[in-house]
Structures are given as C-alpha cells and as structure tokens.
Amino acid sequence: MQVIYKGKNKGRRLWLLLLLVLGGTPMAWAQRSAGLRGTVADSLSGQPLAGVSVGLLGQPGGTATDALGQFQLKNLVPGAYQLRVGALGYRLKSPRVTLLAGETRGLTITLAPTALDLAEVTVSQPRDLNQTLAAISHIDQTLRPINSAQDLLRLVPGLFIAQHAGGGKAEQIFIRGFDADHGTDFSVNIDGMPVNMVSHAHGQGYADFHFVIPETVEQLKIYKGPYTARFGDFATAGAGEFSTKTSLDRSQVKLEVGQYATRRALVLLDLLGTHHLLSKKPESAYVAAEYNFTNSYFDNPQHFKRFNGLAKYTGQLSDKTSLVLLSSHFQSSWDASGQIPERAVAEGLISRFGSIDPSEGGSTRRTNAYAILTTALPHDAVLRQQAYYSRYYFSLFSNFTFFKDNPINGDEINQQDTGRNVWGYTATYDRDDHLGPRNLHSTWGVGTRLDDGGLLLRHAVQRVPTDTLTTGRLHEQNVHAYLDETLDLTDRLSVNAALRADLFVFDFRGQITDSTGVLGPLRGRVNAARVSPKLNFYYQVSPAVQLFWRSGLGFHSNDARGVVRETNPAQALPRATGTEVGSTFKPVPALVVNAALWYLRLQNELVYSGDDGTTESVGATQRFGLDVSARYQLTPRFFLDADANYSHGRLLERAEYDNYIPLAPTFTSIGGLTYRQPNGLSASLRYRHIDSRPAVEDNSIRAHGYFLLDAVLSYTRPRYQVGASVQNLLNVNWNEAQFATTSQLRGETMPVTELNYTPGTPFYLKLNGSLFF
Known part of the structure; x- marks a missing residue:
C-alpha cells in the first residue's frame, strides 16, 4: 500500500509540473478565468459576419468570428480591456470592457461599411491561417472592377487565363508554372460547391465558371499550393473559394453595350426587404438574372448567347442555426473560329481573325441546387x-488538325457530356478548445461526391456526326475525411497540422476504337486512395508582420477512361509534394506585401487527351518559383497594386534541353493604378504581362508573350451608376491561347508542326449604366 501511495504522489507531482509548464499553478490559472463572447453583424442587413478579426488592443493573438458571426476570448486576467474588431470594408470598432474574476461577458457588435483604408488592414489570420493572401484578396475585391466571370478568376494573384472557343468554353488556366489546362491543377469552388468536372469530355478538371453572375460574388479566399486539408482533388497549384452574397444592399438593373454587337442585361432583385419569410430573425432572399450576346471580333460572327439565373435565401432560424438555400441555371451556345496556324495568316489565306473551319462551336448548360445548415453546438462547436446537386450538359465541335487525318471531309470532332448528374455532401465540425492555456482549433471534415453520366467522342463534318471514337457511361465517386488542428504554441507562434484521406472509385463502361478504327470494349473499375498530410507554421512577429512556412502533399485525379485502360491505381492519383516559405507584412501602414518562395514536385501522371481519345504519361515534373504581391495606398484616393510571379519548371525524366514543360509560364505580372473619389468617381488603368515561353519540350517553338493595358471609368451615385471599360487600350496584336500543333491545310501534301493560336481581343469599348432601387 505504501508503494501505491507514493506512486499517486508522484503522479500528482508530475501533473502539477505539467500545469506549471503550460501556464502556472492551478490557482494562477483559475485567476485567468474571465472571458468574452459575442456576435458581430452587419449594421445594415443584420446578417452575422464571418471571419471578422477580434483581438485585444496592444496584445498579440486574437480570434475571428465563425460561420455564425460568433467569437470568444477565454482565460483572460480580470481587468479593463479595449477590443479591436475589424474587417476590410467595415469601420473599425474598439469597445472597452471591464471583466471581473469568473465573469464571461457577452457582447453584440455591429460594423458599418466604410471606405477602404489600407492603414487599418491587418496581416494576421487568427482563424484561417492557411489563407495567407487574405489581406491581398480583400483589397482586390474592393478596388478592382469586375465585369465578367473571367475577371473573377483574375482576382487570384498570379493566375492568367486564356479563352479559345468563342467565350463558351472554360478558360485555360496558368498559375505557378502550370498550364493547368481548364483546371487540372487548380481547384475552383463556389459556396462550397465544386466547379471542376472530373473525367470531363474536353479536359480533366474542367472548370467552367461562366454560370456565376459576377455581381453576386461577395468574397474570394485564395490558397496557393497543396497545404490546406479542406481541398483535395485538383488543389496542387492552389484553390480559389468564391462566396456569393448573403443579401443585397439594394436592387439593381444594369445594361451594357459594346463593340461587335455586344449586349448584356442584368437584374438583381431583393425579395424580402424588412419582411420575414421563415423566422423573425435576420433573413434575406434575392434573385439575379443576366443575358449576354456578342458576335465578338472574329471574321466569323460568334453568335454567342448566355443566360444565367439565380435565387438565394439566407436566414437565421434561431440564435444557433442558419439556413442557406440556392438554385441556379445557366445555358450558353456559340460559334467559334478556333485556333489558326501562323502560316495561314502569313500566306494570306485568312486574316488574324479568320477561321479555317467556321463550323466550330458548341453549347452547354448547368443547373445547380444546394442547402447549407449551420448549427452552433455545445462546447463552442459549429457544425x-x-x-448539393448539379445537372450538366456539354457539346463541343472542334477542329485542331484541319485536314491531316481526313483530307476530304476534315478532322472535326464532337465531344459531349451527354447528361451528367453530380451529387455531393460535406460536413465540417469546428471546435475551439484549450490545451492548458493555449488555444486549440479543431476541424473534422467528411464528404462525398458522385458523378454519373454519359461521355461521347465522335468525328463530325460541319457539325454532323459521322463515326464514334469513344462512348460509354461514367460512374466516379470520391469519399474523403480529414482532421485539421491549429495550436497556438505561444502568443506569436502557431502550428497547423492536418491529415486528409481520399478514396476514389473509377468506373467506366463503354467502347473505344482501336488502331484499325473498330469499336471494342472499354470497361473497368479501379479503386485508388491517397493520404495527404499537411504541416504549416505561422509566426506573428508584430501586428504588421507574419512569417509562414508551409508544406503538404496533394494530388489531382486523372480521367477515368485512361485510368481503367491502365488499371494502375498509382497513376490514377498522381501525388504533388510542395513547400513554401514567405511573409505577409506592412513595411509602412499604407503598404501590404505578400512574398513566397515555393517548390512543387508532381509525380508521374497519366494525361487524357479528350481531343483524340488517347492517354500519355509525361513522367515526373518539378517546379520552383517566387510570388510577390504588393498593394499600396498612395493617398486617400490613389491605390497601386502589382503582382510578379516567376517560375522554373522541368520534366525530370527527359534529357537536358529536351525537358521544358510545354506552355508553362515563366514570368507573369499584373497590376494597376486605381483612383476612387468620395463623390462616386472612380477610374482604373491596369496592365497584364506574360513572358514568351516554350511550346514544346525542346523549346524549338515558343508561345509569344504580351503586354496589355485595360482601362475602366465609372461614376456612382445613390440611385444610378454609369461607366465605360476598354480592353487592349493600345490595340496591340497578341495571341490569347497558343499551342504547338501538327496540322494540315487543304491542298497541302504534308502536315506542318508550328504555333497555332487564337488571336486576343483588339481595342474593345463597352459602356454600362445601372439603376438602383
């Protein structure tokens, strides 16, 4: 008995020692039992505000409001405090509170919208540490003019896009040394719903963002690299997470007219105002619709038409529960001039804006619906x-090689998603805990996504299908789970560690042509899994300087048709290994800078070419680079911004000088000068630059770089707005999409490999006017 008694004393002494290490004696810890909790809401709409920074003036650390606008600060020494409550675009509030021992004070705080002041921008991210570009993206959303869904993608620092099918296809994405095709290595999400399409008829990860009405987008969060557990498939170079507005400040009718028979009409209509639908607490509902038409600048009129419609409800069902409902529909059709070979223009066969096969074009539509239920649970947790559900259709007629394979009728192909259903479910459980006196934030996440639909690849002549190359039914499912932990090791140093697991089921049942042109079976089922750990450190040197080091494993899935042909699970989910070190800092109050030195290695991958129905392994690749973004407020009315991005990438399994990654950008930069006057006048002059780069592995063919200037002018009053925008102000000739393609024109005896391109927009003027009510 005596031995056991001594063991108990020893255990108690060890426990007391642990308490001393973590924060002092139990008595001293109890004295720090005061606390604060509260809710932050928009003063106009009454809706809760998520992501608002809440801290104690003059002290490091702090927190941020959760999805229900709630916050808490625990383990405070009794005494007087002054809070700092702020978010970009809202007036800073600094209420004073006095806390007694054992007291937990409750606060309700409302923030009023105000003009942008970079001196009030904070570089710390107490809740979502992995969003190191938060300050930069918030500034861009406030300052940069947004006229289209393409402009939304350009808000991502370092991201360039290229359109090459009459405005109807998803844009080609370039970021961090990747030609990410239409989204293979960049994940795009809207309100938590994925935009990228797996095993798409035209390209893996195809992210058609045109179903989003730009005026309805409220927020953008940017994540570079594979360092965030919330994102799985396609998030190798990074991810963009867009959010639509919870409510409208006012209803709006907008008309736009421009060159080349361009017309656009927009309606935003607030449905509730001060009325209530499901509860007596703050709620909102609105509808939005837009119609676009343009013939564009090509010799062959584009006859581009697009319609978007959206309806959204957001409501507080109770103090602890909120509900969001959304439905949207999008449809589009167009004619395309396609990519043209340089020799056709040089020989005078067509102009820069001409077409070899004017029958190119397509149509697409997508219907979305989702419901989000957010609930506050005991123990400071949020569920x-x-x-979500999407119904999707896509049909594209293209001709890249002209008469190389069929000298009589041409090489036109038709790619189709013949009716895809996408079902999905995600759940996250967020909880704030303490490890001793240290804050610990935990997130558990689970989810699944199921894609089911038909895929078709055919030859065609003047949009009349002839023979079938590939046909079949896709059934692809992903199930994932992750645990994400963020611990404050000290008042300044935080660590974020996460582990994500993904399971994929690739199933395709169909047919494919062999080398003799005979249809044969293409059927198979492959299961593949990935475990992706993440480890990130953040050090808050001061309220104006944050350092970070991040690392993690990620992946992108490959096309199911190629996966079942290879039946190799290792090639189904090629791994990405990345790391970066950098800082977000303010050398002076009016200047915000983000800089990161990064490295990314991509494992051997299987690439599916939807254009001809074949697969190709490109082996391992390696990239490293430097990203720098700066935002500077020259005066209360003038703002400067600039992004510069350098990358160096190589194929690792090819000989030197034959190991360039085709179309991988080496240097890009975007920036501008913005003027904003309190009386409503604003103007912006912006530039875009991408360097020339290899188009083939041996660098013998190069894609041409360009430098463009755009301008925007607007005048806004409480009841109306008028404005104008100009693309390519200097009217320079530039190539938007570029590829090294082997093609053959009618009358040529041999195919030629050279640069084929889609010409970029010439000088393009567009006027707009809005009424608010």
Missing part, C-alpha cells in the same frame, strides 16, 4: 452541413 456545417451542405448537400
């Missing part, structure tokens, strides 16, 4: 559940 967010989302269920």
Whole structure:
C-alpha cells in the first residue's frame, strides 16, 4: 500500500509540473478565468459576419468570428480591456470592457461599411491561417472592377487565363508554372460547391465558371499550393473559394453595350426587404438574372448567347442555426473560329481573325441546387452541413488538325457530356478548445461526391456526326475525411497540422476504337486512395508582420477512361509534394506585401487527351518559383497594386534541353493604378504581362508573350451608376491561347508542326449604366 501511495504522489507531482509548464499553478490559472463572447453583424442587413478579426488592443493573438458571426476570448486576467474588431470594408470598432474574476461577458457588435483604408488592414489570420493572401484578396475585391466571370478568376494573384472557343468554353488556366489546362491543377469552388468536372469530355478538371453572375460574388479566399486539408482533388497549384452574397444592399438593373454587337442585361432583385419569410430573425432572399450576346471580333460572327439565373435565401432560424438555400441555371451556345496556324495568316489565306473551319462551336448548360445548415453546438462547436446537386450538359465541335487525318471531309470532332448528374455532401465540425492555456482549433471534415453520366467522342463534318471514337457511361465517386488542428504554441507562434484521406472509385463502361478504327470494349473499375498530410507554421512577429512556412502533399485525379485502360491505381492519383516559405507584412501602414518562395514536385501522371481519345504519361515534373504581391495606398484616393510571379519548371525524366514543360509560364505580372473619389468617381488603368515561353519540350517553338493595358471609368451615385471599360487600350496584336500543333491545310501534301493560336481581343469599348432601387 505504501508503494501505491507514493506512486499517486508522484503522479500528482508530475501533473502539477505539467500545469506549471503550460501556464502556472492551478490557482494562477483559475485567476485567468474571465472571458468574452459575442456576435458581430452587419449594421445594415443584420446578417452575422464571418471571419471578422477580434483581438485585444496592444496584445498579440486574437480570434475571428465563425460561420455564425460568433467569437470568444477565454482565460483572460480580470481587468479593463479595449477590443479591436475589424474587417476590410467595415469601420473599425474598439469597445472597452471591464471583466471581473469568473465573469464571461457577452457582447453584440455591429460594423458599418466604410471606405477602404489600407492603414487599418491587418496581416494576421487568427482563424484561417492557411489563407495567407487574405489581406491581398480583400483589397482586390474592393478596388478592382469586375465585369465578367473571367475577371473573377483574375482576382487570384498570379493566375492568367486564356479563352479559345468563342467565350463558351472554360478558360485555360496558368498559375505557378502550370498550364493547368481548364483546371487540372487548380481547384475552383463556389459556396462550397465544386466547379471542376472530373473525367470531363474536353479536359480533366474542367472548370467552367461562366454560370456565376459576377455581381453576386461577395468574397474570394485564395490558397496557393497543396497545404490546406479542406481541398483535395485538383488543389496542387492552389484553390480559389468564391462566396456569393448573403443579401443585397439594394436592387439593381444594369445594361451594357459594346463593340461587335455586344449586349448584356442584368437584374438583381431583393425579395424580402424588412419582411420575414421563415423566422423573425435576420433573413434575406434575392434573385439575379443576366443575358449576354456578342458576335465578338472574329471574321466569323460568334453568335454567342448566355443566360444565367439565380435565387438565394439566407436566414437565421434561431440564435444557433442558419439556413442557406440556392438554385441556379445557366445555358450558353456559340460559334467559334478556333485556333489558326501562323502560316495561314502569313500566306494570306485568312486574316488574324479568320477561321479555317467556321463550323466550330458548341453549347452547354448547368443547373445547380444546394442547402447549407449551420448549427452552433455545445462546447463552442459549429457544425456545417451542405448537400448539393448539379445537372450538366456539354457539346463541343472542334477542329485542331484541319485536314491531316481526313483530307476530304476534315478532322472535326464532337465531344459531349451527354447528361451528367453530380451529387455531393460535406460536413465540417469546428471546435475551439484549450490545451492548458493555449488555444486549440479543431476541424473534422467528411464528404462525398458522385458523378454519373454519359461521355461521347465522335468525328463530325460541319457539325454532323459521322463515326464514334469513344462512348460509354461514367460512374466516379470520391469519399474523403480529414482532421485539421491549429495550436497556438505561444502568443506569436502557431502550428497547423492536418491529415486528409481520399478514396476514389473509377468506373467506366463503354467502347473505344482501336488502331484499325473498330469499336471494342472499354470497361473497368479501379479503386485508388491517397493520404495527404499537411504541416504549416505561422509566426506573428508584430501586428504588421507574419512569417509562414508551409508544406503538404496533394494530388489531382486523372480521367477515368485512361485510368481503367491502365488499371494502375498509382497513376490514377498522381501525388504533388510542395513547400513554401514567405511573409505577409506592412513595411509602412499604407503598404501590404505578400512574398513566397515555393517548390512543387508532381509525380508521374497519366494525361487524357479528350481531343483524340488517347492517354500519355509525361513522367515526373518539378517546379520552383517566387510570388510577390504588393498593394499600396498612395493617398486617400490613389491605390497601386502589382503582382510578379516567376517560375522554373522541368520534366525530370527527359534529357537536358529536351525537358521544358510545354506552355508553362515563366514570368507573369499584373497590376494597376486605381483612383476612387468620395463623390462616386472612380477610374482604373491596369496592365497584364506574360513572358514568351516554350511550346514544346525542346523549346524549338515558343508561345509569344504580351503586354496589355485595360482601362475602366465609372461614376456612382445613390440611385444610378454609369461607366465605360476598354480592353487592349493600345490595340496591340497578341495571341490569347497558343499551342504547338501538327496540322494540315487543304491542298497541302504534308502536315506542318508550328504555333497555332487564337488571336486576343483588339481595342474593345463597352459602356454600362445601372439603376438602383
């Protein structure tokens, strides 16, 4: 008995020692039992505000409001405090509170919108540490003019896009040394719903963002690299997470007219105002619709038409529960001039804006619906559940090689998603805990996505299908789970560690042509899994300087048709290994800078070419680079911004000088000068630059770089707005999409490999006017 008694004393002494290490004696710890909790809401709409920074003036650390606008600060020494409550675009509030021992004070704080002041921007991210570009993206959303869904993608620092099918296809994406095609290595999400399409008829990860009405987008969060557990498939170079507005400040009718028979009409209509639908607490509902038409600048009129419609409800069902419902529909059709070979223009066969095969074009549509239920649970936890559904259709007629394979009728192909259903569910459980006196934030996440639909690849002549190359039914499912932990090791140093697991089921049942042109079976089922750990450190040197080091494993899935042909699970989910070190800092109050030195290695991958129905392994690749973004407020009315991005990439399994990654950007930069006057006048002059780069592995063919200037002018009053925008102000000739392609024109005896391109927009003027009510 005596031995056991001594063991108990020893255990107690060890426990007391642990308490001393973590924060002092139990008595001293108890004295720090005061606390604060509260809710932050928009003063106009009454809706809770998520992501608002809440801290104690003059002290490091702090927190941020959760999805329900709630916050808490625990383990405070009794005494007087002054809070700092702020978010970009809102007036800073600094209420004073006095806390007694054992007291937990409750606060309700409302923030009023105000003009942008970079001196009030904070570089710390107490809740979502992995969003190191938060300050930069918030500034861009406030300052940069947004006229289209393409402009939304350009808000991502370092991201360039290229359109090459009459405005109807998803843009080609370039970021961090990747020609990410239409989204293979960059994940795009809207309100938690994925935009990228797996095993798409035209390209893996195809992210058509045109179903989003730009005026309805409220927020953008940017994540570079594979360092965030919330994102799985396609998030190798990074991810963009867009959010639509919870409510409208006012209803709006907008008309736009421009060159080349361009017309656009927009309606935003607030449905509730001060009325209530499901509860007596703050709620909102609105509808939005837009119609676009243009013939564009090509010799062959584009006859581009697009319609978007959206309806959204957001409501507080109770103090602890909120509900979001959304439905949207999008449809588009167009004619395309396609990519043209340089020799056709040089020989005078067509102009820069001409077409070899004017029958190119396509149509697409997408219907979305989702419901989000967010609930506050005991123990300072929040449960967010989302269920979504999409119905998708896509048909594209293209001709890249002209008469190389069929000298009589041409090489036109038709790619189709013949009716895809996408079902999904995600749930996250967020909880704030303490490890001793240290804050610990935990997130558990689970989810699944199921894609089911038909895929078709055919030859065609003047949009009349002839023979079938590939046909079949896709059934692809992903199930994932992750645990994400963020611990404050000290008042300044935080560590974020996460582990994500993904399971994929690739199933395709169909047919494919062999080398003799005979249809044969293409059927198979492959299961593949990935475990992706993440480890990130953040050090808050001061309220104006944050350092970070991040690392993680990620992946992108490959096309199911190629996966079942290879039946190799290792090639189904090629791994990405990345790391970066950098800082977000303010050398002076009016200047915000983000800089990161990064490295990314991509494992051997299987690439599916939807244009001809074949697969190709390109082996391992390696990239490293430097990203720098700066935002500077020259005066209360003038703002400067600039992004510069350098990358160096190589194929690792090819000989030197034959190991360039085709179309991988080496240097890009974007920036501008913005003027904003309190009376409503604003103007912006912006530039875009991308360097020339290899188009083939041996660098014998190069894609041409360009430098463009755009301008925007607007005048806004409480009841109306008028404005104008100009693309390519200097009217320079530039190539938007570029590829090294082997093609053959009618009358040529041999195919030629050279640069084929889609010409970029010439000088393009567009006027707009809005009424608010």
